[in-house]
Amino acid sequence: MIKPRTLSGFRDYLPSVMIPRERLMETARGVFRSFGFAPIDTPTLEYLEILTGKGSDETDRQIYRFEDNGGRSVGMRFDLTVPLARFAAQHISELGTPFKRYHIAPVWRGERPQAGRYREFVQCDFDTIGTESVMADIEVVAVINRLLESIGFDAFQISINNRAVLTELLRHLDLADKSVAVLRSLDKLAKIGRERVASEMCETADITPGQADNVLRLAELSGDAESVLDALPGITGGGEEAIGAINRLSDVYRGALAAEVPPHRIKVDVSIARGLDYYTGMIFETTLNDLPSIGSVCSGGRYDNLAGLYTKQHLPGIGASLGLDRLLAAMEQLELLPDAATPAPVFIAYFDPQHRDDYLRLSARLRASGIANEVYTDAKKLGVQLKYADAHGFRIAVIAGGNEWAAGNVQVKTLATKESAEIPYSHDQSGELVSCLERILASDL
Amino acid sequence: MIKPRTLSGFRDYLPSVMIPRERLMETARGVFRSFGFAPIDTPTLEYLEILTGKGSDETDRQIYRFEDNGGRSVGMRFDLTVPLARFAAQHISELGTPFKRYHIAPVWRGERPQAGRYREFVQCDFDTIGTESVMADIEVVAVINRLLESIGFDAFQISINNRAVLTELLRHLDLADKSVAVLRSLDKLAKIGRERVASEMCETADITPGQADNVLRLAELSGDAESVLDALPGITGGGEEAIGAINRLSDVYRGALAAEVPPHRIKVDVSIARGLDYYTGMIFETTLNDLPSIGSVCSGGRYDNLAGLYTKQHLPGIGASLGLDRLLAAMEQLELLPDAATPAPVFIAYFDPQHRDDYLRLSARLRASGIANEVYTDAKKLGVQLKYADAHGFRIAVIAGGNEWAAGNVQVKTLATKESAEIPYSHDQSGELVSCLERILASDL
Numbered sequence: 001m002i003k004p005r006t007l008s009g010f011r012d013y014l015p016s017v018m019i020p021r022e023r024l025m026e027t028a029r030g031v032f033r034s035f036g037f038a039p040i041d042t043p044t045l046e047y048l049e050i051l052t053g054k055g056s057d058e059t060d061r062q063i064y065r066f067e068d069n070g071g072r073s074v075g076m077r078f079d080l081t082v083p084l085a086r087f088a089a090q091h092i093s094e095l096g097t098p099f100k101r102y103h104i105a106p107v108w109r110g111e112r113p114q115a116g117r118y119r120e121f122v123q124c125d126f127d128t129i130g131t132e133s134v135m136a137d138i139e140v141v142a143v144i145n146r147l148l149e150s151i152g153f154d155a156f157q158i159s160i161n162n163r164a165v166l167t168e169l170l171r172h173l174d175l176a177d178k179s180v181a182v183l184r185s186l187d188k189l190a191k192i193g194r195e196r197v198a199s200e201m202c203e204t205a206d207i208t209p210g211q212a213d214n215v216l217r218l219a220e221l222s223g224d225a226e227s228v229l230d231a232l233p234g235i236t237g238g239g240e241e242a243i244g245a246i247n248r249l250s251d252v253y254r255g256a257l258a259a260e261v262p263p264h265r266i267k268v269d270v271s272i273a274r275g276l277d278y279y280t281g282m283i284f285e286t287t288l289n290d291l292p293s294i295g296s297v298c299s300g301g302r303y304d305n306l307a308g309l310y311t312k313q314h315l316p317g318i319g320a321s322l323g324l325d326r327l328l329a330a331m332e333q334l335e336l337l338p339d340a341a342t343p344a345p346v347f348i349a350y351f352d353p354q355h356r357d358d359y360l361r362l363s364a365r366l367r368a369s370g371i372a373n374e375v376y377t378d379a380k381k382l383g384v385q386l387k388y389a390d391a392h393g394f395r396i397a398v399i400a401g402g403n404e405w406a407a408g409n410v411q412v413k414t415l416a417t418k419e420s421a422e423i424p425y426s427h428d429q430s431g432e433l434v435s436c437l438e439r440i441l442a443s444d445l
Numbered sequence: 446m447i448k449p450r451t452l453s454g455f456r457d458y459l460p461s462v463m464i465p466r467e468r469l470m471e472t473a474r475g476v477f478r479s480f481g482f483a484p485i486d487t488p489t490l491e492y493l494e495i496l497t498g499k500g501s502d503e504t505d506r507q508i509y510r511f512e513d514n515g516g517r518s519v520g521m522r523f524d525l526t527v528p529l530a531r532f533a534a535q536h537i538s539e540l541g542t543p544f545k546r547y548h549i550a551p552v553w554r555g556e557r558p559q560a561g562r563y564r565e566f567v568q569c570d571f572d573t574i575g576t577e578s579v580m581a582d583i584e585v586v587a588v589i590n591r592l593l594e595s596i597g598f599d600a601f602q603i604s605i606n607n608r609a610v611l612t613e614l615l616r617h618l619d620l621a622d623k624s625v626a627v628l629r630s631l632d633k634l635a636k637i638g639r640e641r642v643a644s645e646m647c648e649t650a651d652i653t654p655g656q657a658d659n660v661l662r663l664a665e666l667s668g669d670a671e672s673v674l675d676a677l678p679g680i681t682g683g684g685e686e687a688i689g690a691i692n693r694l695s696d697v698y699r700g701a702l703a704a705e706v707p708p709h710r711i712k713v714d715v716s717i718a719r720g721l722d723y724y725t726g727m728i729f730e731t732t733l734n735d736l737p738s739i740g741s742v743c744s745g746g747r748y749d750n751l752a753g754l755y756t757k758q759h760l761p762g763i764g765a766s767l768g769l770d771r772l773l774a775a776m777e778q779l780e781l782l783p784d785a786a787t788p789a790p791v792f793i794a795y796f797d798p799q800h801r802d803d804y805l806r807l808s809a810r811l812r813a814s815g816i817a818n819e820v821y822t823d824a825k826k827l828g829v830q831l832k833y834a835d836a837h838g839f840r841i842a843v844i845a846g847g848n849e850w851a852a853g854n855v856q857v858k859t860l861a862t863k864e865s866a867e868i869p870y871s872h873d874q875s876g877e878l879v880s881c882l883e884r885i886l887a888s889d890l
Contacts, residue, residue, distance in 0.1 A: 082572075095460075309447050
């Protein structure tokens, strides 16, 4: 006998966990589509040289790699960005630009498993490629807003920044050649605080405490978006390129308002830079007001050239990624997830085999009226069946024995309250039962 | 520069292909849920010994396998049945029975790529585990019927058989010990015809031409379900166990009618046995009347014990698998697939940057009314934008320049017919435009 078990860092998804995961992915797909983003998919396995071309040493080490039966060096994708770059380079002449795609798919990283980190996880990305238009930047804010709203959140904040504003400040302070190290440290502001960021900057980027203070003053600008935007020209020195960068940021803010993103949800936060070195323009992060500690649940930004390793065609783009696992963890902590192991709300008990066909027909009638339902498979005692219904999180049980079938009634039992009602039903007149079930399902019980 | 390319046997899915794929998977999920099947997911990688435990030598050879960084022998799953068996053995005490799950996920087989065969493909399975009840058998027929109907097919045939009927005939003919070889040959009846099946049977199973003729007479019973069911007792000899097997088959047929599967869609076909050796009871296949040559698009059956390799718990079950790739190929051949590279039907041209905020707001208003739409990202010439809209398969273009915005109108252009109409629109009064778009989208154009 072989011991049934999963590999360390990998997970089985049981129904009660998979149901909200699927719902979240469906909501995301619906939102992406409503903006004209189209789905794509790419192979799990790629030539290893495709995957290792751009990644850092760290991601390279984490790639699951092997030699296939044909002697090719292959690897399992570790993100959806490298496959997108390869895909775009290969197909862009057929696809045309702008190319707007979403991609929801698993990726693999052979990293050390830790709490909340897995070796297999799903990424959920959307990007617009082949345009530098501010319209695409604005749209990212609108998509993020609609994603979080559609998932069921009301209180969240989308932080926006233009990385070029910081770059221009650094140039103004004569720190242009140290920008990567400075931005890396700055990115930790929320995590480790001003003092430690300042000392790290001085150390790793070799700058003076005065310069660090200047950078931090910019990053710490706070208050409403308008006042932050107003203060920026002064702090950055107000050179032509700085003003250009500030205008772009301001444009994205104002455009997002026009796209009906509520102003209180947008924060202009000049401190966010995000670790990844390839973001060159706008940057986005999203935090939940009720659970800011969980970190950003949707992040992204603009990059100069997506696919330079695979094509000479210059492909600027912008996009973001919804953090499915993090969002689900947040929803669980905030008790926003229903605890059900069934996707169907109505349970039909089966305890009179002589009426087997009646149960089947009742089930078909309800389903045809749009009510998902399950007939229990075995004519066991009612108690056993109701225990099953409770354990699975069904909301209503429909019960009928010989007497009920003879009288043309069924019993409708609301499982949360244990309330029951007799409802007239025959296969030809199912309207009253359907209305009754719809009414209960529409209520909060 | 690295040449962008995919591995042999693997595919990129471009939007025009991925859109109907996603729609098909969504339809399938909706149908599974409407019967109370719940989603699960399992890891892509499993311990190799889990995967090789039950498979045939052929599938074992096809497994993508390697040693991970921790020195473990691992493999990529080659189907969803072995992971289901491992999953059930591991979790069934928590899940309880009956356990009804669906699983839509990719699998990998390192086989020689051929036309229409890939090394990575998606399987779409549903199963009910832990019950021998005929209710579960009947439900499979009802699910298949609803799947095909919901996908958009009207003319299809679900062939049902009880493998035990054949087994009983073979016992009656004294061929019980040769059943595997006989059934394997019989399974080719539709493909290679009576004569070749008969001679193959005599050769591989070492039986007489008379015996082969007997088996074939049973398999060739045709006509409506009732008359086939009536003829079975006579041909099988009418022993007690044969009658039991025939009654089960008859029960499934009659139950499916009660579950409102139209009788003309069900065929009792005693010839189907399916190659897999582990089916022990009911067997299902589904063919499209307009394209029978493509083979079965949804097949499955009942098995005695799912997870015997991993647990002592006896887990009988029944299920089937929807052939996504085959169905999509059929739908393409039958011209049932729309050819669009966008999931949004409405295109909003953007050619007056002064009104940027108006386009954004218009887009938001339409989206809030449930109309998926895309604003073009760059203020290029209208001709360029309409070419983009046509190429992507948008159905309507909404066009407004300075004059229109001033007059409180937009132009609505139906792209298939080139018809245009001026429709009143302001951000506060969008009702007329929404109705007009809904009307056009509801039509066949």
